[in-house]
Amino acid sequence: MKKLSRKERERIARRELIIDTAEEVISNYGFEGATMDAVAEKAELGKGTLYLHFKSKASIYLAICERGSKKLNQLMSKVLAEDLKGIDMIKKLGMVYLDFVKTYPIYFSAFNYYENLIGEEKLAGSELAAQCEEYAREAMAYIVRALQVGMQDGSIKDSYDPRELGLIIWGASKGVVHIAFLKEKKDHMKILDDVSFSLESLVKNFIELIGSGMRSDDHKS
């Protein structure tokens, strides 16, 4: 299937090494605090080598996003393959997202960072940026698909445009996770005087709430 030359394989390994290291450095110093020097040193590579594989610092961040998107999409696609009612697919997609964020918080941060960069000229014309977009589109497609399934099987109200509903669910999910993250990260963020809800609890209740909202009346318990 894939017959890559040794050269090619080494090249890819190098690239992966750089991304691995960048993830590590970012975990320690944050996206703003991470420097090319730090990545190069930790990877035991020359700084110039970084630029052999990535045309800019932003490219590395994009590569991290790409990796994260790929991973998430793989997880999501499995849900789509299961034999579930649409409404349950949506719920499961939510759980999968929760797991993903808990397991790879760096990717959650990366997605946020990436979104903040959108529109800046830095990303212009980048192949990686295009790839990230493609993955994002794909993720959306999974959600929309699940919604369509649910509308077909009657488990989800068909009064919404599935694409619009998908967008809403996607955005809302990210928002809930984001706020939960903030609260976990910082005691300061005592938005609720002294109550602290777990990321888990928050997301689960959110899923239930949203599920209840979109469930078709026929299926109401």
Next chain:
Amino acid sequence: MKKLSRKERERIARRELIIDTAEEVISNYGFEGATMDAVAEKAELGKGTLYLHFKSKASIYLAICERGSKKLNQLMSKVLAEDLKGIDMIKKLGMVYLDFVKTYPIYFSAFNYYENLIGEEKLAGSELAAQCEEYAREAMAYIVRALQVGMQDGSIKDSYDPRELGLIIWGASKGVVHIAFLKEKKDHMKILDDVSFSLESLVKNFIELIGSGMRSDDHKS
């Protein structure tokens, strides 16, 4: 009512001028791209003057957040004063938030930026930061209050902890608005191949969805 000396009034005016200008500069160059030099020049002030009124760049950003929070809270508080069912209060709060974001997109950005800074030492001990937090707590309190009203009057299910539900609604709302913003800001962000939903439509449907999810069965139409 309030008799401020001319000095005092001028001082406040200067301060407001700086914040105004900073908002303008940030709108053009983004939070990272905005420099103190640019603000000073645009405000036709010396750079030192900026530091006469704000002890750091972060302080100005914080002041912008404070201003935005204050404004939003004023709008929210009015809703609480109305004679509405809890569920309708929540919906109206959502609409108010939508209006706010559309009218003052800069504040929406500022809130996001501020949240990213939380936990950094830069904000430590700042009076402004404390004020911002206080406003955030207050905003949450309005939502929780509305939920409690709804649970009392039977328009909202009382199976959730109102504080947790408040957090969910707050987070989800921000997430929905955020994603809608992204789409408006950038054609690139074609998460849905070529369909574009308005911020308005998205948020309204989100409100309906969430409202439907939390409505107590007695009130189901």
Next chain:
Amino acid sequence: MKKLSRKERERIARRELIIDTAEEVISNYGFEGATMDAVAEKAELGKGTLYLHFKSKASIYLAICERGSKKLNQLMSKVLAEDLKGIDMIKKLGMVYLDFVKTYPIYFSAFNYYENLIGEEKLAGSELAAQCEEYAREAMAYIVRALQVGMQDGSIKDSYDPRELGLIIWGASKGVVHIAFLKEKKDHMKILDDVSFSLESLVKNFIELIGSGMRSDDHKS
């Protein structure tokens, strides 16, 4: 003798207040670290008022030097008035200097700071600078006088030019005190691995050494 108008007296009091405060601020923050703002605030005066009395920051420093020089000279002049052998005058002058430095370390620092500024254009044409110089000349004159007395009364060798010898004694004394200060100020400055001699002991032994060196043979014990 001195009939100063109230205006004049108040003016002088203001001036003294500023110098007092500056000494205090410098004691806390050092010469480089002291700012006009800090002095103004501590003196409870407007910053502009400082410039009403002193044309620059350097002027204040100069005024401190002048004050210190005046004080030291008063002390030295008393020694000259005593009925002592020249060699004992010199020794007593040394003790007086030691006392002075211990009592007013700020002036010792001020003298050093002033000397470092000599030659910079900042001091050019200043009346205060001229006054400081005059005081320094006067201090030298006291030493030279004592030496001459000693050469006359036979207690000091007359093989040296009294003016040159005076310069040497003056310089050496300051050097000894300086190094003793350094050691007291900082444990770091462990020039002698772990031994620490008191400023007092150092200076006294220095006086004895120098005294022994210049004593005429007739007076050798």
Next chain:
Amino acid sequence: MKKLSRKERERIARRELIIDTAEEVISNYGFEGATMDAVAEKAELGKGTLYLHFKSKASIYLAICERGSKKLNQLMSKVLAEDLKGIDMIKKLGMVYLDFVKTYPIYFSAFNYYENLIGEEKLAGSELAAQCEEYAREAMAYIVRALQVGMQDGSIKDSYDPRELGLIIWGASKGVVHIAFLKEKKDHMKILDDVSFSLESLVKNFIELIGSGMRSDDHKS
């Protein structure tokens, strides 16, 4: 003997170039007046390059001190190796110091500047600072050694603690040289109305004076 790679040699040469240039700039503008920009420009290097070799401005100053200390210590160590009476060693050390100061006035200034910084946090933990201290300790050790030699061979009174005496001699010498410098540097500094003694004469007479003071009676001429 030492085979350094070309890279290594170039690296050292760059470093030396920077120190050379810094010495030059400091000679012209003083320690406070010298800026990193000026050094970079004069060295025809990018400003960043300076920071490639020195982690801060203070580090460059420290490097100058280190260089000077090293040079002085080499000269002093040679004296210790000679077959001289202790008292003559001390005198010769004095002459060596005089020569050093006349040849490299910049180092004399650097030492003074360095001493003023001692105790500031800027130097904390610096390897260079430690090296400078070590050199200072070593210089003191030479003086103490010579004194001990003199006490042994009977040319110096043994009534003093050699370490304390060493400190006195070191301090006094610096003080004499300092005052002589001041007079040479500036006609203003007319501490003695119109007489000017050469640095040379001053130091030589100081040496004789101090020598005479510490000479044991057996050796008095």
Next chain:
DNA sequence: GATGAATGAGCATTCATTCAT
């Protein structure tokens, strides 16, 4: 006289990116 708001030149330091070897 007294004030203190305004000024702006000046500075040390950082870091993504380039390029000669």
Next chain:
DNA sequence: AATGAATGAATGCTCATTCAT
């Protein structure tokens, strides 16, 4: 391909001094 020395634009902040009120 790999390197890492060199770069220099960019930035936040300070503080002595001025001047309108």
